[in-house]
Amino acid sequence: MAPSLTSSSALPDLEARLPQQRKLVTEVPGPRSRELQQRRAAVVAGGVGSSMPVYAADADGGIINDVDGNSFIDLGSGIAVTNVGASSPAVAAAVSEQATHFTHTCFMVTPYEGYIQVAEELARLTPGDHEKRTVLFNSGAEAVENAVKVARLATGRQGVVVFDHAYHGRTNLTMGLTAKTMPYKSNFGPFAPEIYRVPMSYPYREENPQITGEQAARRAISQIEKQLGAESTAAILIEPIQGEGGFIVPAEGFLPTLAAWARENGVVFIADEVQSGFCRTGAWFASDHEGVVPDLITMAKGIAGGMPLSAVTGRADLLDAVHPGGLGGTYGGNPVACAAAIATLDVMRELDLAGRARAIEGVVVPRLRALAEELGGSEGPIGDIRGRGAMLAVELVKPGTTEPDPEATKAIAAACLAEGVLILTCGTYGNIIRLLPPLVIGEQLLDDALTVLENAIRAAR
Structure with a gap:
């Protein structure tokens, strides 16, 4: 992994309009999201895909609330768009x-x-x-x-x-x-x-x-x-x-x-x-x-x-x-x-969001590296951990090889969604988990999301 310009250990919480906590009150997707999916199928072109089967109703800081009242931790930022949050007051x-x-x-x-x-x-x-x-x-x-x-x-x-x-x-x-x-x-x-x-x-x-x-x-x-x-x-x-x-x-x-x-x-x-x-x-x-x-x-x-x-x-x-x-x-x-x-x-x-991005890297990367070692190091399912700042990736492979494992990658993303964490995948071989949290995310929320991700990777071995 390439080094950052500088490092930082502080990721203080910022004031947010919505409660910054993960909460599931229905199955995922919930009934209202399923209803919207049916309406969508009747009028929206099939060539338009969506990574998640849940429909957003509100978003702020590191949280997206869906139409069923569930609160998801956002590790995608609308594909690196909402760096300042999805409803920055300014x-x-x-x-x-x-x-x-x-x-x-x-x-x-x-x-x-x-x-x-x-x-x-x-x-x-x-x-x-x-x-x-x-x-x-x-x-x-x-x-x-x-x-x-x-x-x-x-x-x-x-x-x-x-x-x-x-x-x-x-x-x-x-x-x-x-x-x-x-x-x-x-x-x-x-x-x-x-x-x-x-x-x-x-x-x-x-x-x-x-x-x-x-x-x-x-x-x-x-x-x-x-x-x-x-x-x-x-x-x-x-x-x-x-x-x-x-x-x-x-x-x-x-x-x-x-x-x-x-x-x-x-x-x-x-x-x-x-x-x-x-x-x-x-x-x-x-x-x-x-x-x-x-x-x-x-x-x-x-x-x-x-x-x-x-x-x-x-x-x-x-x-x-x-x-x-x-x-x-x-x-x-x-x-x-x-x-x-x-x-x-x-x-x-x-808000010095460049500094916060470096701080996010300082939180995420040590956790992922420790997990990689726990799961067998170079012989385990985590082939590579890379990125800079809050643009980070985990490359998943079949243990003991460098062969891409897109099936495990999909399973991990689905397991995270079921627990209230939205993550994106990517890569030529479909085997990359990409982490793009809003740069305004708080450390407690990030910690919770990482715990869910770690458990999903463990379960997918």
Whole structure:
């Protein structure tokens, strides 16, 4: 597991509107959730999946209350979105205040200050002290797609390099950029051309366990130069910590080596921080941990406390190379979402949520490592424990092997749900438990959730 920037042992409770305790008063799912599921089946497309069979009625801090009155501990944060909690008073107040004045004018028609304020904040917070520009969108996939557009236009090149285990979205281009076929790509092609996939640094699954990050980067660079050539490469696109692919933290030196090669060859280095951004990893951005300064950085999820907003921020010369009207969208940088973002960033600073993410790591990782040893160490079912801050993962394998165990992973998630803890799974092989608690979760609640998770892993051996 890669080290954090700093460590912290304090995770004080924060004031919350809802009681911060797990409580089950019905079976799971309860009767009201089952009723809503029947209504859903009649009108909602079957292709829209949900990880949990319970329907939310209220949420605050580290708790989600369902429509049956059950209280679940939230270890998913809406997939790393509600870093400040699902109903932060500051965010709710900002949304209400802005909605009182106007909900939309379209920034491309009648602009407003909130969009500019968000861009100013992102220029300050994102890595690097160079001159920057920002454009706002609605979703992470939109941000990624537009970053690729910018890179191709600015360089006059077409090739885009992505990595094994990558996830970048569900639009046509971003499906092509994504590695995993099911459920994201299967039967949805053909996909956009000029996408080249190279090996990721995946320390747990390297054939040569001694390979360094720099060597793994050189392996990828060699493949780029053979398949594509630097002169045809518009961009390298990478998640500094891979999300859906399994919370894979590349070996130290991997990212800086790739970024240096890109810089030397006029290739745009794009960091996809959609899931890893905004204090989630114990720093504002995962790129910060190794001092990597991307040319462009894509953001969404944690940026606006749950309101739909995404951004591309980066070098002014790249973003200003695009002709007027070449970037934008009707709802991009919606004024209500911008107000939420400004409030969210204020809360992150005031509560030092990067510090709280490091404190969460300090609570969770020792517990998981102790459990791994209890269950047999390298011969047990826990193959790897990894991540940074509050973006942590447990990779489950069949004991005595490195063979992925997706069946046990599903069973553990189901057992946790039955006990009132919501956890998410992921990974190319479907064998990763990912832990993404809200950064405002209290230590007692986190401790309770970990006890449930530990017992579920023990029972699934």
